[in-house]
Amino acid sequence: xxxxxxxxxxxxxxxxxxxxxxxxxxxxxxxxxxxxxxxxxxxxxxxxxxxxxxxxxxxxxxxxxxxxxxxxxxxxxxxxxxxxxxxxxxxxxxxxxxxxxxxxxxxxxxxx
Amino acid sequence: xxxxxxxxxxxxxxxxxxxxxxxxxxxxxxxxxxxxxxxxxxxxxxxxxxxxxxxxxxxxxxxxxxxxxxxxxxxxxxxxxxxxxxxxxxxxxxxxxxxxxxxxxxxxxxxxxxxxxxxxxxxxxxxxxxxxxxxxxxxxxxxxxxxxxxxxxxxxxxxxxxxxxxxxxxxxxxxxxxxxxxxxxxxxxxxxxxxxxxxxxxxxxxxxxxxxxxxxxxxxxxxxxxxxxxxxxxxxxxxxxxxxxxxxxxxxxxxxxxxxxxxxxxxxxxxxxxxxxxxxxxxxxxxxxxxxxxxxxxxxxxxxxxxxxxxxxxxxxxxxxxxxxxxxxxxxxxxxxxxxxxxxxxxxxxxxxxxxxxxxxxxxxxxxxxxxxxxxxxxxxxxxxxxxxxxxxxxxxxxxxxxxxxxxxxx
Numbered sequence: 001x002x003x004x005x006x007x008x009x010x011x012x013x014x015x016x017x018x019x020x021x022x023x024x025x026x027x028x029x030x031x032x033x034x035x036x037x038x039x040x041x042x043x044x045x046x047x048x049x050x051x052x053x054x055x056x057x058x059x060x061x062x063x064x065x066x067x068x069x070x071x072x073x074x075x076x077x078x079x080x081x082x083x084x085x086x087x088x089x090x091x092x093x094x095x096x097x098x099x100x101x102x103x104x105x106x107x108x109x110x111x112x
Numbered sequence: 113x114x115x116x117x118x119x120x121x122x123x124x125x126x127x128x129x130x131x132x133x134x135x136x137x138x139x140x141x142x143x144x145x146x147x148x149x150x151x152x153x154x155x156x157x158x159x160x161x162x163x164x165x166x167x168x169x170x171x172x173x174x175x176x177x178x179x180x181x182x183x184x185x186x187x188x189x190x191x192x193x194x195x196x197x198x199x200x201x202x203x204x205x206x207x208x209x210x211x212x213x214x215x216x217x218x219x220x221x222x223x224x225x226x227x228x229x230x231x232x233x234x235x236x237x238x239x240x241x242x243x244x245x246x247x248x249x250x251x252x253x254x255x256x257x258x259x260x261x262x263x264x265x266x267x268x269x270x271x272x273x274x275x276x277x278x279x280x281x282x283x284x285x286x287x288x289x290x291x292x293x294x295x296x297x298x299x300x301x302x303x304x305x306x307x308x309x310x311x312x313x314x315x316x317x318x319x320x321x322x323x324x325x326x327x328x329x330x331x332x333x334x335x336x337x338x339x340x341x342x343x344x345x346x347x348x349x350x351x352x353x354x355x356x357x358x359x360x361x362x363x364x365x366x367x368x369x370x371x372x373x374x375x376x377x378x379x380x381x382x383x384x385x386x387x388x389x390x391x392x393x394x395x396x397x398x399x400x401x402x403x404x405x406x407x408x409x410x411x412x413x414x415x416x417x418x419x420x421x422x423x424x425x426x427x428x429x430x431x432x433x434x435x436x437x438x439x440x441x442x443x444x445x446x447x448x449x450x451x452x453x454x455x456x457x458x459x460x461x462x463x464x465x466x467x468x469x470x471x472x473x474x475x476x477x478x479x480x481x482x483x484x485x486x487x488x489x490x491x492x493x494x495x496x497x498x499x500x501x502x503x504x505x506x507x508x509x510x511x512x513x514x515x516x517x518x519x520x521x522x523x
Contacts, residue, residue: 012441012443013441014440014441014443014444025206025207027404027405027408028401028404028405028408029404029405029408029409032405032409044440045440045441046409046436046437046438046439046440046441046444047405047406047408047409047411047438048391048393048395048406048438048439048444048448049438049439049440049441049444049445050405051395051401051402051405051406052439052444052447052448053444054401061172061173064170064172064177064209065209065210065212065213066207066208066209066210067207067208067209067210067309068206068207069204069206071308071309072404073210073212073309073400073401073404074207076179076207078172078173078177079177079178
């Protein structure tokens, strides 16, 4: 695995949702709104948190910066960012599977 | 046919350079290579074209990212280490790469050069001041030379050394000239680049334009007894306390209108009690989405100082039930407080130590306490030094306390 990426794993929930929301290029505020929608209001990211995390990701070359027609900043994943997201999705899927399995065992124990 | 053009300061005004490249292309000069290390632009005679070239700086990639290469609205003209040149074929394209990274780099250069210049000016000013004082108040200085100049002709070796010295002297003059040029040139072009990057700062010195009323209006407001002015000094050493104070004022019906230029006084208008969340943020805004994200999230800007060193912004947001939060996760909240604390203590602790040391030096320079007359004006300097040292220590203490308060509130 890429050494640069190793330090990011596991991603914080904020960082994970930022990457996850960038399936298309989005504005900073667009990310906040999309994450709120995606999680049905469970996660409403603060603007300071978004700005700081994105800044860190830009430095690590996970995200790159564009401008839209109104010259507003737009963020998009880089190849490295996409690689990290794929690794994290695979990891979280395993976590989810393990959780379901173990949760089942707990429930069986209760029945007995 | 080939043409080589040397443009040593091309990056100081990238927009001008791009315009120049476009005008070259419209005369049939096709850009074939840029030797960035030698600041050399190579052209070849070819077909006349109307281009919209963009020089993009990106330390992370070699050449344009895949997404740009695949996009038919762009054409990659050339790629070098840290830089690539794009021709924008379709100006209606949804997204274009931004100059933000180059701007950020230029701002860093300007900051460092400015700092070195400042230190140099200070270092030359002090001896000059001392000499001036010595001339005015001293008994006069006379220069006497006992050496007799030899009038013998110079040897070849001496002439060579002399020429080398002249060159060294000229060279030493070049560096400050370059620095001054860099500082002012970058200052000018960065402003244009900031606009190009889509930043409408909308700030006059530290006050956002929407908080400034016309002079007559302001005068009238000051006359009416609706306006309340509160002065706070050194509040930025404990930002959380000022936030709480502002929120309390709002609850009492004092609505914050604006702050003074240096940020030490707050103007309130007597109005209705409101729920307002305030946040004092410390952020190096070398990238400009900062204002956009916060404003779109509903935050209203009251104060911002756009320097790297004193980078405070005061934000406020009116709310009904759900209190808005600036930092929603622990990590960024603690990190913010930590950065604020570190960037002040890093120079305040050495300053405090320096002044304590200086005052000790002064005290010990009195040979014995018997001779010491406590009404003596000699005591004035070391006591002043002690007071300054104490002040720095208090500020340091307050800012460290702030960090631990935030840390405690989060965990």
